[in-house]
Amino acid sequence: MLLKKIYCILSMLVFTSISALAQQSESVEMADAFRADGKIYVVISVGAIILIGLLVYLISLDKKIGKMEKEYNEQN
DSSP, X not given: OHHHHHHHHHHHHHHHHHHHHHHTTXXXXXXXXXXXXXTXXXXXXXXXXXXXXXXXHHHHHHHHHHXXXXXXXXXX
């Protein structure tokens, strides 16, 4: 059963990597247009801001959970 799951996961990874390699030969017109207009920096900046926001949220959530765990352990 475990080998079957591993085989399934590996085959999915192989098929997705093959399709990704096949798509590399094609030119991405949207990305070229963003680069030509200079808007690619806006797209990258927005993505970076979103990722930074998620990271800050996860860190604050981890601190809150750690504080709650500490209070719980002190009570017991």
